[in-house]
Amino acid sequence: MxxxxxxxxxxxxxxxxxxxxxxxxxxxxxxxxxxVALIFYFLLREGLPTLGEVSFSDLFALRWYxxxxxxxxxxxxxxxxxxxxxxxxxxxxFGIGTAIFISEIAPRWAxxxxxxxxxxxxxxxxxxxxxxxxxxxxxxxxxxxxxxxGLTALAGSILLGAIALPTVVSVAEDALDTVxxxxxxxxxxxxxxxxxxIWRVTLPAARSGVLxxxxxxxxxxxxxxxxxxxxxxxxxVLAVTPGAxxxxxxxxxxxxxxxxxxxxxxxxxxHTLFFIGMLLFIFSLVINVxxxxxxxxxxxxxxxxxx
Amino acid sequence: MLxxxxxxxxxxxxxxxxxxxxxxxxMTVLPIVAVVIYIISQGGSAISLEFLTGFPRDxxxxxxxxxxxxxxxxxxxxxxxxxxxxxxxxxxxxxxxxPDNWLTRIIRIAIIxxxxxxxxxxxxFGLGLFVLFLKFGTSILSASLTLSIMTLPVxxxxxxxxLRAVPQSFxxxxxxxxxxxxxxIRRIVVPxxxxxxxxxxxxxxxxxxxxxxxxLFTGASFFLPRLPNSVFDxxxxxxxxxxxxxTQVPEMPFxxxxxxxxxxxxxVLGMNLIATVIRSRARARRQW
Numbered sequence: 001m002x003x004x005x006x007x008x009x010x011x012x013x014x015x016x017x018x019x020x021x022x023x024x025x026x027x028x029x030x031x032x033x034x035x036v037a038l039i040f041y042f043l044l045r046e047g048l049p050t051l052g053e054v055s056f057s058d059l060f061a062l063r064w065y066x067x068x069x070x071x072x073x074x075x076x077x078x079x080x081x082x083x084x085x086x087x088x089x090x091x092x093x094f095g096i097g098t099a100i101f102i103s104e105i106a107p108r109w110a111x112x113x114x115x116x117x118x119x120x121x122x123x124x125x126x127x128x129x130x131x132x133x134x135x136x137x138x139x140x141x142x143x144x145x146x147x148x149x150g151l152t153a154l155a156g157s158i159l160l161g162a163i164a165l166p167t168v169v170s171v172a173e174d175a176l177d178t179v180x181x182x183x184x185x186x187x188x189x190x191x192x193x194x195x196x197x198i199w200r201v202t203l204p205a206a207r208s209g210v211l212x213x214x215x216x217x218x219x220x221x222x223x224x225x226x227x228x229x230x231x232x233x234x235x236x237v238l239a240v241t242p243g244a245x246x247x248x249x250x251x252x253x254x255x256x257x258x259x260x261x262x263x264x265x266x267x268x269x270x271h272t273l274f275f276i277g278m279l280l281f282i283f284s285l286v287i288n289v290x291x292x293x294x295x296x297x298x299x300x301x302x303x304x305x306x307x
Numbered sequence: 308m309l310x311x312x313x314x315x316x317x318x319x320x321x322x323x324x325x326x327x328x329x330x331x332x333x334m335t336v337l338p339i340v341a342v343v344i345y346i347i348s349q350g351g352s353a354i355s356l357e358f359l360t361g362f363p364r365d366x367x368x369x370x371x372x373x374x375x376x377x378x379x380x381x382x383x384x385x386x387x388x389x390x391x392x393x394x395x396x397x398x399x400x401x402x403x404x405x406p407d408n409w410l411t412r413i414i415r416i417a418i419i420x421x422x423x424x425x426x427x428x429x430x431x432f433g434l435g436l437f438v439l440f441l442k443f444g445t446s447i448l449s450a451s452l453t454l455s456i457m458t459l460p461v462x463x464x465x466x467x468x469x470l471r472a473v474p475q476s477f478x479x480x481x482x483x484x485x486x487x488x489x490x491x492i493r494r495i496v497v498p499x500x501x502x503x504x505x506x507x508x509x510x511x512x513x514x515x516x517x518x519x520x521x522x523l524f525t526g527a528s529f530f531l532p533r534l535p536n537s538v539f540d541x542x543x544x545x546x547x548x549x550x551x552x553x554t555q556v557p558e559m560p561f562x563x564x565x566x567x568x569x570x571x572x573x574x575v576l577g578m579n580l581i582a583t584v585i586r587s588r589a590r591a592r593r594q595w
Contacts, residue, residue, distance in 0.1 A: 126519070
């Protein structure tokens with residue numbers, strides 16, 4: 001039946017082609033799952049040996065000094081926590097405030113300017129922000145706050161806040177946009193001012209989306225590498241007091257980036273860096289699954305309310 | 308009297324609140340503008356033909372950054388080579404084929420996760436899989452593969468959105484005329500969604516071009532006296548070069564640092580601008 005010379009193809013040629021292409025497309029669709037599994041597998045494969053090489057109490061100890069075989073990761077975790085908290089203190093209020101402004105208050109022309117500008121911030125490479133942090137932010141912080149060095153957790157927090165902002169703004173704005181207009185009209189009809197409507201109706205209705213925005217912003221801040229490596233001063237000391245904000249710290253991501261280039265493959269240090277990567281992977285997994293579950297649940301609730 | 312007071316109070320609160328929010332939005336946006344203007348004003352004077360086309364000299368304190376520009380171009384093309392076909396195909400699957408079941412939900416969760424994984428963890432994965440396990444070495448190939456997995460979620464989600472925006476009636480008509488599902492996708496759905504797909508691809512590649520952490524241990528080189536010859540060579544890259552000259556080289560002239568930063572943001576924001584233009588022109592022309 002089939003005629004190889006005929007370029008338009010017979011019916012069986014077509015279904016054969018269609019079969020192969022459909023298979024290939026489906027395989028591509030599954031690829032994301034395969035990659036997540038592969039990433040996790042390689043992190044486990046290279047990271048889990050740490051647990052056999054470094055005792056549990058040495059791993060969760062206070063001293064990170066790999067040259068002398070001190071592999072305590074608590075200082076690194078504390079560094080990540082303090083820098084991320086600082087970033088959240090900046091990104092959450094400013095991100096949600098900007099999102100409310102863009103979605104509820106700004107006239108159309110202002111919106112058309114603001115949205116691309118926020119996207120522009122999202123597109124700036126983190127290494128550029130780190131570079132400006134070293135040359136502009138840190139020296140000014142040092143003088144302004146009278147510190148021995150400007151390369152501190154605070155500098156990291158400020159820049160990470162800027163990096164997390166676009167995520168918070170765009171997700172929160174999406175959430176506010178999906179609140180039905182009738183909610184607002186109902187509130188206005190009852191005599192509420194625009195401000196009261198935003199505060200008592202729109203924002204509570206968009207609550208779960210705003211929460212997702214905060215979580216994704218924090219996830220972005222935890223994972224950021226180059227900026228924090230460049231501006232936090234890279235001192236792996238335990239940072240638990242608010243005062244630590246004004247001293248140098250070292251985050252988990254920065255440790256991996258700074259040290260992986262110099263370790264011997266298969267050494268304890270190498271395995272420990274992979275172990276830290278594995279922890280970061282698990283953090284981001286938990287944050288993202290929870291965030292998407294929140295969205296999913298609230299979507300279902302919204303469907304119930306509207307039906 | 309009391310009533311009047313309260314209504315004034317309400318209006319006052321609203322004015323105060325709106326003022327506060329406006330201030331917050333301004334404080335979010337103005338620094339962005341300031342940063343871009345500052346880099347242009349500081350780096351503009353460094354830009355010359357020699358800077359753009361020459362090799363670095365004198366421990367990178369003089370000369371140009373051409374190998375880094377070319378390297379970033381190679382990495383971007385390499386990333387596109389792997390991530391565009393895979394990402395677009397995955398988007399087609401999710402928009403046109405995927406049934407609404409638990410497996411599809413798992414795929415979506417996996418994509419969300421891919422987009423949340425820290426960039427340095429991608430670097431570790433690339434080191435483990437491509438550099439060491441598959442023995443590609445520290446190379447353009449390893450770095451491009453690592454970056455392409457990182458850009459996949461951006462490409463998949465924007466391309467899927469573009470495909471879904473094509474009205475269902477287009478598909479129905481095509482199928483009713485006797486076209487197969489794949490013919491419908493290839494001749495009708497994808498061409499209609501093309502501007503949106505291209506936008507997604509550029510946004511994904513923009514991210515790849517600006518990233519440093521994933522290529523740190525998979526393909527970036529501190530300094531190379533010549534351009535890479537094959538995909539198995541390491542390469543210099545703009546973001547990594549900016550990192551190197553702002554932290555690793557003492558007594559680096561500011562001008563070269565700002566010049567490099569300017570070229571990097573011009574590269575990245577240029578891509579962003581192209582994507583924005585394609586998107587808005589397609590929106591204006593759309594007839595459905």
